[in-house]
Amino acid sequence: MKVTDTPKQAGKPVRRRVYEHLKTEILTGRLSPEERLGEEHLAEILGVSRTPVREALHKLEAEGLIQPGAKRGFIVSGDSREEVEDRFEIRAVLEGYALRVISARIGEEHLARFEELIDRAEAALEANRMDEVFDLNTRFHDTLHELVSDRERLYRLIVDMRKQVLRYRRETLQSREGARRTLNGHRKIVLALHLKDPDLCERTMREHIRQAKEDALQAIMG
Amino acid sequence: MKVTDTPKQAGKPVRRRVYEHLKTEILTGRLSPEERLGEEHLAEILGVSRTPVREALHKLEAEGLIQPGAKRGFIVSGDSREEVEDRFEIRAVLEGYALRVISARIGEEHLARFEELIDRAEAALEANRMDEVFDLNTRFHDTLHELVSDRERLYRLIVDMRKQVLRYRRETLQSREGARRTLNGHRKIVLALHLKDPDLCERTMREHIRQAKEDALQAIMG
DNA sequence: CTGGGTGTTTTTGTATCCAATAATGGCCGC
DNA sequence: GCGGCCATTATTGGATACAAAAACACCCAG
Numbered sequence: 001m002k003v004t005d006t007p008k009q010a011g012k013p014v015r016r017r018v019y020e021h022l023k024t025e026i027l028t029g030r031l032s033p034e035e036r037l038g039e040e041h042l043a044e045i046l047g048v049s050r051t052p053v054r055e056a057l058h059k060l061e062a063e064g065l066i067q068p069g070a071k072r073g074f075i076v077s078g079d080s081r082e083e084v085e086d087r088f089e090i091r092a093v094l095e096g097y098a099l100r101v102i103s104a105r106i107g108e109e110h111l112a113r114f115e116e117l118i119d120r121a122e123a124a125l126e127a128n129r130m131d132e133v134f135d136l137n138t139r140f141h142d143t144l145h146e147l148v149s150d151r152e153r154l155y156r157l158i159v160d161m162r163k164q165v166l167r168y169r170r171e172t173l174q175s176r177e178g179a180r181r182t183l184n185g186h187r188k189i190v191l192a193l194h195l196k197d198p199d200l201c202e203r204t205m206r207e208h209i210r211q212a213k214e215d216a217l218q219a220i221m222g
Numbered sequence: 223m224k225v226t227d228t229p230k231q232a233g234k235p236v237r238r239r240v241y242e243h244l245k246t247e248i249l250t251g252r253l254s255p256e257e258r259l260g261e262e263h264l265a266e267i268l269g270v271s272r273t274p275v276r277e278a279l280h281k282l283e284a285e286g287l288i289q290p291g292a293k294r295g296f297i298v299s300g301d302s303r304e305e306v307e308d309r310f311e312i313r314a315v316l317e318g319y320a321l322r323v324i325s326a327r328i329g330e331e332h333l334a335r336f337e338e339l340i341d342r343a344e345a346a347l348e349a350n351r352m353d354e355v356f357d358l359n360t361r362f363h364d365t366l367h368e369l370v371s372d373r374e375r376l377y378r379l380i381v382d383m384r385k386q387v388l389r390y391r392r393e394t395l396q397s398r399e400g401a402r403r404t405l406n407g408h409r410k411i412v413l414a415l416h417l418k419d420p421d422l423c424e425r426t427m428r429e430h431i432r433q434a435k436e437d438a439l440q441a442i443m444g
Numbered sequence: 445c446t447g448g449g450t451g452t453t454t455t456t457g458t459a460t461c462c463a464a465t466a467a468t469g470g471c472c473g474c
Numbered sequence: 475g476c477g478g479c480c481a482t483t484a485t486t487g488g489a490t491a492c493a494a495a496a497a498c499a500c501c502c503a504g
Contacts, residue, residue: 015458049460052458058277059280062280072465073486083374083375089373273489274489294454294497
């Protein structure tokens with residue numbers, strides 16, 4: 001299947017299309033850590049030359065999504081227990097700090113907005129629309145992190161890390177208990193923000209993400 | 223000057239040589255945030271083709287050292303007050319967490335080693351050998367972080383961030399007061415490790431790096 | 445004098461080609 | 475039959491060629 005077969009992506013730089021294509025394949029788990037990623041092979045499959053493929057691969061490597069394999073070429077970075085834990089822990093630390101920063105600059109109008117998102121997610125959970133729960137949870141974090149988008153590096157790190165674990169979240173949020181725990185966590189976060197207690201904010205967010213980590217580890221290997 | 227003019231680097235992949243060359247130029251401040259980095263231009267200067275130059279540039283971009291400029295090409299990422307603060311704050315958070323992790327796994331033999339490094343740095347400070355102070359301080363942190371090198375992503379993030387602010391540290395450690403403050407910070411870190419108090423460890427490291435941030439900001443704009 | 449538009453020039457993006465290098469498989473000696 | 479060595483081949487790294495796009499400058503109209 002050529003990349004260009006997806007028409008909505010047409011017109012933009014090939015290298016970006018290849019990059020996004022591969023990234024999606026990796027993050028959704030369609031590309032497993034066993035497969036060898038050869039430049040020529042990928043180029044052929046995607047119907048482009050090796051040049052943009054190489055650049056995409058290098059970028060993915062820099063992001064830590066793929067690694068040089070034992071033979072030649074790259075392989076998808078593992079989702080071993082350690083890898084997953086590491087990523088969630090980093091998220092916990094960075095986003096915990098971010099919430100501390102946010103607590104100092106947030107206003108009532110934001111808080112109302114967050115509560116609304118949680119309410120809607122809870123309604124969706126009652127109605128068993130789990131996909132909607134997932135979306136609303138994602139939006140909760142996205143909206144939150146928008147508030148530190150001026151801290152460019154911090155923001156980029158957080159967004160990157162979140163993408164890298166998104167697929168585990170999806171699994172967790174399929175289960176009612178997982179979704180329940182997540183929503184409770186979000187409630188606590190909003191509460192901590194209400195209280196404007198920076199330490200509490202940081203701790204709460206860390207706990208929330210650690211919980212997500214536990215859920216993810218459950219899903220991976222039970 | 224061709225890259226290959228430096229013979230010790232000969233034999234290794236061109237792209238890496240270019241990458242390291244540019245990185246050094248940036249981190250030491252020889253390449254200022256005003257200059258436009260054109261592929262062709264760089265390729266000519268370095269005596270290589272555009273291909274490895276591009277790959278190096280992309281990698282540097284992924285690391286956040288350069289950014290797409292307003293016109294075409296890349297520019298060195300700014301060292302505005304905000305940028306510098308952001309980097310130091312991220313360091314504070316990540317390394318604070320790292321010290322927490324380390325406190326749970328460290329043994330007496332390590333602690334002795336750290337104290338030795340500080341002692342030697344203090345001696346160097348007395349003797350006014352500031353370059354040696356700088357080296358020993360660097361080794362202090364390096365040795366420390368080795369202890370979390372199994373947490374691959376965390377480790378990479380920390381190492382990257384440290385490199386990005388290294389040049390400001392160099393300035394700080396030229397002054398006796400800056401060096402003094404730094405060594406005191408290190409003493410406190412070792413003390414916290416001795417006490418095996420995770421919370422204290424994290425707090426202490428954060429404070430230490432925040433102090434470094436203040437020193438750096440002083441140096442930048444007084 | 446100013447703004448818009450067009451032609452020119454630079455610079456970047458992609459493809460292809462050649463060289464270097466690592467993996468592979470077979471062959472020979474032991 | 476096993477292990478090491480060389481030839482073969484697959485695959486990546488680098489250079490070059492060509493296409494597309496963006497910046498630039500110039501000219502003309504208002």
